[in-house]
Amino acid sequence: MAQFNNSNSIINNGEVHHSNLRHLPRRIILVRHGESAANIDEQVYGNTPDHRISLSIDGIEQAREAGRKILDMVNSSGNNNWNAYFYVSPYQRTKSTLREIGRAFPRNRVAGVREECRIREQDFGNFQDKAEMKKLKEDRDRYGRFFYRFPSGESGSDVYDRVSSFLESLWRDIDMNRLSIDPSAELNIVIVSHGLSIRVFLMRWFKWSAEQFDALKSPKNCEIRVLELGSSGEYSLAIQHDDQTLQGWGLSPEMIDDQKQRANAKPGKYVWKERSPWYLNTFFDSVDSSDQVDGEKVDQP
Structure with missing residues (x-):
């Protein structure tokens, strides 16, 4: 039997359908990139631009496993009529992660993909000196992760501003039904991003405070965090x-x-x-x- 809720939605046999024109996604799935070369050796930051750092061999396998887990999740509800829309940070390690995740998905299930600069990694400056970064991160821990700004880089609050802008665009895409190729299909949004950006996304979505943000732990490589309706x-x-x-x-x-x-x-x-x-x-x-x-x-x- 169908039920209506305060969001003009119908809950029928465990599935959520909406009576307004918006086709709300069933899930928003956040994935951190797989293990990168710099996760193994921080010296890499000193000679390779952050956005060009690649996945390690283990990172590639982590991403493939993440794809299999996401596919199992969306199939587990027993609904065979679904599709997925992907957003990805423009960094090499996130794009490579998405390519490996995508191996699990039949092409006809992919509603679209968009490279989105606003969900990139926090900017720490350009080439990073390992000893200097160690001291700066110690300063950040004393100052507070959300408000501390790296010299020539960003603070967590700077990332919050651009992620907020991304969320406004995301909701506009949802409102205008740009993300689904089939209005009758269950929509899943997959966002492949970075540890801090994912925490900021959750902070912004759930209206968590700066103090609550500072207590959050970063996702592990290819860890999946799922918002479900x-x-x-x-x-x-x-x-x-x-x-x-x-x-x-x-x-x-x-x-x-x-x-x-x-x-x-x-x-x-x-x-x-x-x-x-x-x-x-x-x-x-x-x-x-x-x-x-x-x-x-x-x-x-």
Whole structure:
């Protein structure tokens, strides 16, 4: 039996369909690139431009395995009518990762692919000196990963700005149905990017704070993080990933609880984080919770 939720969507036999013109993706799948030559030997950063660093032999196999895992995931729901649209960072190691992931996908399942500069790696400057970078990263850890800016490079907040711009474009593509070759097919978006960019993407999507961001762990090479559409009409990490996994990624108990609500809340019953008591109390813990101001009753909105 079909159910409608507050996002004008229909949940029927476990599948999410939407009654408006937008064809919302079932999943948004984030993948970090495979092991690179610089992941093995940081000296590579000193003589090879970051965007030209290639995958290692193990990185190629990691990417192929990631492709098989993603294919198994989208097939596991039993829906044989699906396709995938890919976004990829312009760096050599991410493009190579996508090529290996793509080996698992029949061509008729690929709705399209776009090279997207805004999801590139954080800029650390040009050629990197290993000893100098070691000191700079120590400074970053003391200063805070989100706001620290590398000399001649970017801060995490700079990456946040361009990832935010990418998300606006992504939603515009979704709104205009540019990503699906078949409106009746289940759509999966796969984004092949970098560790910090993936964390920033999640921060921006779920409206996490800078403090929450600093507690996050970077994905491992070719680790997959999946946002899936829940019964609430919101995307959640808690559908494909268990509590222990989310905790290992650096999510707090409150963040994990929010992911579960996104996954399992009844249509129209999800409570946005900025209205949750635990979050309000981080700013208004000393404020009287009554409905009176200076002894006078105030009408509630």
